[in-house]
Amino acid sequence: MEIIVGVDIGNATTEVAIGKIEAEQEFNFIAEGEHQTTGLKGTEENIKGIMNALQQAVQEADLKLEDLDLIRLNEATPVIGDVAMETITETIITESTMIGHNPSTPGGVGLGVGKTVMITELDSCSAGEEVIVVIPAEIDFAIAAENINEGLARGIEVNGAIVQKDDAVLIANRIDKQMPIVDEVKFIDKVPLDRKAAVEVASSGGTIQELTNPYGIATVFDLDADETKHIVPVARSLIGNHSAVVIRTPQGDIEEKRIPAGKIIAFGESGKEKIAVDQGAEEIMKSIEKVQPLKDVKGESGTNVSGMLERVRSKMKQVTGQNLSDIKIKDILAVDTFVPQEVKGGLAGEHSLENAVGLAAMVETSQLPMQQIADALVQELPEVEIEIAGVEANMAISGALTTPGTDKPIVILDMGGGSTDAAVLTQEGNIHTAHLSGAGNMVSMIIETELGLEDFDLAERIKKTPLAKVESMFNIRHEDGTVHFYDEPLAPQLFSKVVSLDEGELVPIPTDHSMKRIRQVRRDAKKDVFVRNAVRALKRTIPTGNIRDIGFVVMVGGSALDFEIPELISNELSNYGVVAGRGNIRGMMGPRNAVATGLVLSYLNNPRWN
Structure with a gap:
């Protein structure tokens, strides 16, 4: 009897398959294991993940690690x-400073332009002078409103206000003129005084218009063409805001790089x-x-x-x-x-x-790093033979052929965390492979980057799970528009939040982005990475270079488990008349374990077995 193990080191997951060869040359798979890859794929840090996956598999098979005869490792190619x-x-603004933090309850409406003046200095302004008053936290809202009204009575053109506390609505309700008021400006002491400023507040349910338009800003501040080019990032950053402030500062305040x-x-x-x-x-x-x-x-x-x-x-x-x-x-x-x-x-x-x-x-894969992994594994398991066996795509073919309903010729798309591998096995038994960078980790990176999350784990969750919006304490609206009602009230902290549906659990996503925006970024990232890679991988591996010359594609790997990636790829390949779907390794593993299974199966051609 021989116990043979296949170990597939992926960018995200390390998978194990254990097979047993009986004396009568009867072969059976007896266990599987899976663990998160530790360290960068193809490095000695992978050992911990390998050992954890092996421990899981031998326990399932009621074996001990020393019972193993041979461990076969895949060729691991790192992708970054x-x-x-x-x-x-970095965005550099040379002629302005800005506040665009979008407080939840600004006051008033419209666009106001004027010189920034501390509310306590309003008495020093002259009639007809256009000003924007700055109101620090120590000034009570009632006193601030009284001062503004007094200034208006004296003919001062008070056109807007910048407020430190959450007082915008309270002030707006007490003054004699409608004007835009932006509040919750935490660092109000940094607002430059005696500088021309523009304050804009949109009407209820709307977004600002003038300060998101570079030409609108140029009109307010009388900018020339070169200065208008510098102000473009200001306008772009304010798009979608309900309120904003732009203040012109002296030239040279901020250095461009x-x-x-x-x-x-x-x-x-x-x-x-x-x-x-x-x-x-x-x-x-x-x-x-x-x-x-x-x-x-x-x-x-x-x-x-x-x-x-x-x-x-x-x-x-x-x-x-x-x-x-x-x-x-x-x-x-x-x-x-x-x-x-x-x-x-x-x-x-x-x-x-x-x-x-x-x-x-x-x-480029070097045999040296993989050999270092093999040598380190020998130190952990001195009684077990370790060998570096095969290229991922070739092993994936062997594993994928165990999917019921498949046969040669067959095309495999192995989609993992770091790379997308493709392999074509022709009717004559010839194999053509392609190993391409970009897969699940890149999708997560794009989601993290584009949504400004600074949290890779959160990006991973967004990538893997559907979204919903909690509309009330008793219902959510799924991203496809359907509504789900609950018999019991939802947790109060979920109200009005975008949530991910993680195995039925509602997990709030800590971001201000709308559900529509998050979904669009997620789907676009998957299309840009997986659909593009699927097409270019097939074009490289099909002998004729024409995707229409193949009939069937089997998708395997961790990313084939995704709730929408296989659908996106299938839709694209249907344009070429190709049938594509998830694999089901050994009729029981789904798209997982293809390479590990192939590493074990490829051993059956070993002379010791024959």
């Missing part, structure tokens, strides 16, 4: 995702291509395809993209010990996205959405 800004690394996005230089067997990042993901991917197969990718020195690619190489150097010169980038996936960038000169943490390109870079 990062973001390269398209034009600038720009770092260009730069160019990507792709080296392939058919030549070299240089493409500017600011041309966008579509042009980058066209250039990458022109020089396939890719040998390496570098960035223009002193630019954003150069820094991003060097971070990838440096990280790989740290975890593998390889020389930088030996680390080659074998594939790039580029995706257009948006990145919230802090507006320098803002007073309330304002951000502007800047165009960006997300990049996932796949580093």
Whole structure:
């Protein structure tokens, strides 16, 4: 009897399959295990995750670790995702400062323009002078309203107010003129005085119009063409707000700094291509395809993209010990996205959405890191033989063929956390494979970046679960528009929140983004990564290069479990007349465990078995 184990180290999950070979050459799978991958895929840090998955599997099989005869590891290729800004690394405003924090209850309505004046100094203003009063917390709302009314009576054009406390409505209800009032300005001491300012509050249910329009701001502050270009990030960052303040400050208050996005230089067997990042993901991917197969990718020195690619190489150097010169980038996936960038000169943490390109870079596999994992595993299990067995895509084919209803020719899409692998097994038994960067982790990175979450775990939850909006204490509205009612009242803290439906549990999402916006970002990210990778992987692996020449695609891997990715891919491939669906490994595992299963099955061709 022999006990054979297949271990698939993925970017997100490490999976184990255990098979038993009886003396009469009877073979059976007897257990499976699964654990989160520890450390970067393809490094010695993976050992802890491997051991945990093995412990889980041997317990299920009622075995001990020392009962194992052979452990077969897959070839693990690490993939790292990062973001390269398209034009600038931070939004810089040279001629203005702003408050756009969108308090829940501003007062009044309309647009008011004037010089900023402390409410206690209103007596020093002259009749006909246009002012915006600044009201700190120590001034009671009733006194502030009285002072404003007195100023209006003396002919001072009080056109708006900036208030520290939550007093906007209280003040608006007590003054003799309708004007926009923005409150809850925590750092009101930072509001510059004696500077021209514009305050805008939209009508109920609306959003501001003038201060989201760069030409509107230019009109208010009498800006020339060059100054208007600098004000664009201010206008963009205020889009969707119910209220805002823009204040012009002296020239030179804030220093401008720009770092260009730069160019990507792709080296392939058919030549070299240089493409500017600011041309966008579509042009980058066209250039990458022109020089396939890719040998390496570098960035223009002193630019954003150069820094991003060097971070990838440096990280790989740290975890593998390889020389930088030996680390080659074998594939790039580029995706257009948006990145919230802090507006320098803002007073309330304002951000502007800047165009960006997300990049996932796949580093060339070296046998050395995998051998280090094998050597480290020998130290943990000295009585067990360890070997590095096969390429992921080839092993996935063996595993996927255990899906009921499949046969040669077959196309496998193995979609994990870091990479998308494709393999075609022809009727004649020939195998063509492609190993591409970009998968589940990149989707999460795009969601985290575009929604400005700064929380990868939250982005993962948004990626994996449907959304709903809690409309009352007894009902929620799902993202597809259907309504679900509850017999018992929901928790008060869920009211009016966007929630994720995590196995029936309502988990609030701590963000101000609407359900529609979150859903759109999530689905767009999945399309940009998985649908794009599915199409380019198939084009590379199908001998004719024509997707219409295949009939069936089986999707495996952790991302094939996603509630919408297989549907998105199936819809796209239906345009080519292709039937695509989730695999069901061994008729019981669903799309999971394909590579681990294949590692065990491929051993059956071993002379010791034959």
